[in-house]
Amino acid sequence: MSSSRIYMDWNATAPLLPEAREACLSALDLLGNPSSVHGEGRALRTLVENARRDVALLCGAKPGSVIFTSGATEAANLVLTPDFRMGRMPLKIGRLYASSIEHPAVREGGRFPREALSEIPVTSDGVVDLPALRDLLTAHDRQLGLPMVAVMLVNNETGIIQPVAEIAEIVRPHGGILVVDAVQAAGRLPLSIEDLGADFLIVSSHKIGGPKGAGALVARGEVMMPAPLIRGGGQEKGHRSGTENTVSIAGFAAAARKAGEGVGQRMSHVGALRDKLEADMLAAAADVVIHGRDVSRVGNTTFFTLPGLKAETGQIAFDLEGVALSAGSACSSGKVGQSHVLMAMGYDPRQGALRISIGEGTTQADIDRCAAVFAKVAARRRMPGQAA
Secondary structure, eight states, X not given: OOTTOEEOBTTTOOOXXXXXXXXXXXXXXXXXXXXXXXXXXXXXXXXXXXXXXXXXXXXXXXXXXXXXXXXXXXXXHHHSOSEEEETTEEEEEEEEEEETTOOHHHHTOTTSOGGXXXXXXXXXXXXXXXXXXHHHHHTOOGGGOEEEEEEESBOTTTOBBOOHHHHHHHHGGGTOEEEEEOTTTBTTBXXXXXXXXXXEEEEESTTTTXXXXXXXXXXXXXXEEEOOSXXXXXTXXXXXXXXXXXXXXXXXXXXXXXXXXXXXHHHHHHHHHHHHHHHHHHHHOTTOEETTTTSOBOTTEEEEEOTTOOHHHHHHHHHHTTEEOBSSOSOSTTOOOOOHHHHHTTOOTTTOOEEEEOOTTOOHHHHHHHHHHHHHHHHHTTSXXXXX
């Protein structure tokens, strides 16, 4: 990217870490297949198993419970299924309850039929409505099978942190399975699958500075597992067939090691930059709405609406000024549509919102320039003929 531009879209993808790049390049030089029993194959198998250990450490899990996938979307489609096994015994899941602010990879319901999907509402602050979840699970028909609940730890648009440990306390008495999308939490919050009370975590390589094309489904144990999504040669202990993408997995592991180091100190620094930006934004436009500002958020995300400025107009305006940000989730092939997150929070989604997301590579100069562009864009919307 040109030095004249600044990148403020870390939630879409984080810049590739030098350590991850080097790990990928080193893996490219290794010959063989990790399923082969000769020396070359064993070297690659060691790489994969060491990577499994690194990703498990990031998630506070056991290495044997990490299943490598092509990314978070595949991991979601793997775990969101009515067909589970408890050891060798089939385990029937009757219904999926997913929050209304989930990423599309989860909201689509994976392998559940449409009629087996229920939505958990959120409050106007963008937090899962715990009483509503409790009512849904109380009304669940156990004769159809166990309930599965899917919630994200950190929302990808607002950065709002969800009360997953409290959700787990509600799910557990109903015998439910709790799936947690931790994609935006990894590297920004300390992660422990045990402390969260989750049965499964979903993580992604490129959100933490690794290469695209790798992710993982992380289980609390190895007894209760979903039926395979991809069948074939039985790799990943039969959970995900196909030769492992050793190059991307190597980079993923390097990024996972980095993401687990000094999370508190790193996010304290990033959060101070974000807070300074939001203060400058409010000074430039007192009517700007910063969504989720009054609840717990990760320190790198600002999701805002400028009254009178449509999201697509604002995104183009920032881009022309050399600032790369997004209009919500970057998951729809470049399309700018209405935010289902805003709709779930009770806002009119037609105007939309813009998301600024930063990381440890963001500088004070980047923040100052972004604030200056914001002030310029905010002023323009009030000019005759400029209101959206």
